[in-house]
Amino acid sequence: MIAPGGTGRRAFLLGAAGVLAASACAAEKAERPLARPVPLQVPPGSPLEPLGALVLDGAEPAFRGLSGLRLDDALRLTAVSDLGHWMSARLVLQEGRPVGLEDLRSGPLRDGAGQPLGRGWAGDAEALARLPDGTWLVAFERWHRIRAYADLDGPASYVPAPPGLERAPRNGGLESLAVLADGRWLLITEMLAPPEAPDLRLGWLGRPDAWMEVAYRPAEGLHPVDAAPLPDGGALVLERRFSLLGGFTGRLARLSPGALAGARPGTVLEGETLLALAPPLPTDNYEGVGTARLGGRTLVALVSDDNENPLQRAWLLLFLLADD
Numbered sequence: 001m002i003a004p005g006g007t008g009r010r011a012f013l014l015g016a017a018g019v020l021a022a023s024a025c026a027a028e029k030a031e032r033p034l035a036r037p038v039p040l041q042v043p044p045g046s047p048l049e050p051l052g053a054l055v056l057d058g059a060e061p062a063f064r065g066l067s068g069l070r071l072d073d074a075l076r077l078t079a080v081s082d083l084g085h086w087m088s089a090r091l092v093l094q095e096g097r098p099v100g101l102e103d104l105r106s107g108p109l110r111d112g113a114g115q116p117l118g119r120g121w122a123g124d125a126e127a128l129a130r131l132p133d134g135t136w137l138v139a140f141e142r143w144h145r146i147r148a149y150a151d152l153d154g155p156a157s158y159v160p161a162p163p164g165l166e167r168a169p170r171n172g173g174l175e176s177l178a179v180l181a182d183g184r185w186l187l188i189t190e191m192l193a194p195p196e197a198p199d200l201r202l203g204w205l206g207r208p209d210a211w212m213e214v215a216y217r218p219a220e221g222l223h224p225v226d227a228a229p230l231p232d233g234g235a236l237v238l239e240r241r242f243s244l245l246g247g248f249t250g251r252l253a254r255l256s257p258g259a260l261a262g263a264r265p266g267t268v269l270e271g272e273t274l275l276a277l278a279p280p281l282p283t284d285n286y287e288g289v290g291t292a293r294l295g296g297r298t299l300v301a302l303v304s305d306d307n308e309n310p311l312q313r314a315w316l317l318l319f320l321l322a323d324d
Contacts, residue, residue: 032057034089034101040317041280048252048275048300048319052097053282056314058306062087062106063314068128068139068177068226069288069303077101077316078152079288079303080138084109084116084123086152091301091318098318107153109138114155126287127177127226129185139187141173162204162211168192175287176203176227178235180260183207186235188216188224205263214263217270219251228291230321231298233257237271238289238302248285250277252302275319277302284315297324 035054042050056063065081072078075091087106092099108116109125117123120142127139136149137159144165147156165174172191179185188203200215201224218224222239229235234257240250253271263269277286288303298321306312 032059034060034104035098035316037097037099038282040319042319043276043278043280046275047321047323049322051093051299051318051320052099053318054098054101054316056101056316058310058314060104061085062104064306064308066303066305066314067126067175067287069228069290069301070128070130071290071292071299071301072130073292073294075292075294077290077301077303078128078136080109080125080128082124082126082305083308084119084125086125086128088152091316098316109149109152110155112156112158126173126175126190128288129177129179131179132183137177137179137185139174139177141168141175141190142170144168144173146174146177160208162187162206162213164192164202164213165189168202172223175223175225176237178227178229180229180235181231181233182261184260186227186229186260188227188237190223190225200268203269205260212263212265214266215268217268219253219273222250225250225287226289228289228300230254230257230291231293233261235260236274236289236291236300238286240277240286242285248277248283250286251275252277252289252300274321281317282313282315284312286315286317294320297321 035056038053040050040053065083066079067082069079078088080086089101089104124142129137146159148159168189169191175190176188192202203214203216204211206212218239222241225240226238235255237253252275255271284304286302287305290301292299300319302317304315306314
């Protein structure tokens with residue numbers, strides 16, 4: 001038998017317990033850092049000087065599925081996710097070393113009507129760049145296209161895609177997008193090869209309605225997954241490979257200013273290896289590269305996609321380009 005008023009007391013106690021549990025979870029989240037610093041070493045011979053790494057909080061939804069990356073000179077990094085989201089946070093350095101992130105912002109990417117994109121076919125965002133006027137460019141695969149955003153939390157605008165992009169494999173489309181120092185756009189597909197050259201990847205230089213078709217030669221067995229501009233007019237290209245036996249490997253390659261400036265229709269671009277993504281570096285699914293200027297030198301950031309897999313991590317690696 002329940003004494004009179006017992007039901008009300010039980011409801012009150014259960015409700016109070018729920019409030020306390022929710023408050024405890026909120027407090028734990030507020031106290032938990034967004035990222036944890038880790039020392040970083042590079043393989044011998046690399047012209048990249050390691051600054052350190054951050055392991056991003058795996059419980060934070062904004063850090064899941066990160067793909068394209070952009071880093072600005074104010075140390076704000078922005079990324080898009082193949083889950084149809086964007087995130088932005090400020091990188092915190094102490095004595096030149098990364099120690100954390102702050103001022104996290106995130107939200108869904110949207111369509112032309114301002115409605116959130118669905119996960120999957122419509123929302124598979126893979127590359128991110130920014131025009132000098134502040135407009136964001138986002139490249140998507142599965143439904144292969146480029147969209148422009150005045151604000152990443154606002155509606156998208158149509159961007160004419162280069163001819164031939166629609167032929168890309170469903171999961172091998174436009175993963176590399178960079179706005180070069182001279183204003184041209186560099187686009188490279190992950191797995192679309194010219195019919196006569198299966199070891200190359202189709203790409204374009206130029207702007208909407210003024211595209212010039214080029215090709216890119218990745219290292220054997222690797223696929224280009226992101227690109228970032230360099231202040232001298234060159235560019236960095238991030239490449240990746242996955243195998244069941246070897247796991248994730250990759251490299252960071254540099255395209256010279258001369259190669260990009262002198263490109264003509266049909267030119268095959270080929271990069272110089274700057275960094276092998278192999279031990280002693282943490283190995284994972286690196287899908288984003290960004291660059292910025294820091295103290296007169298070029299800062300290089302790499303971010304990995306955790307694939308929503310508890311065995312993987314979202315890593316942020318920081319380097320200085322030593323031969324800048």
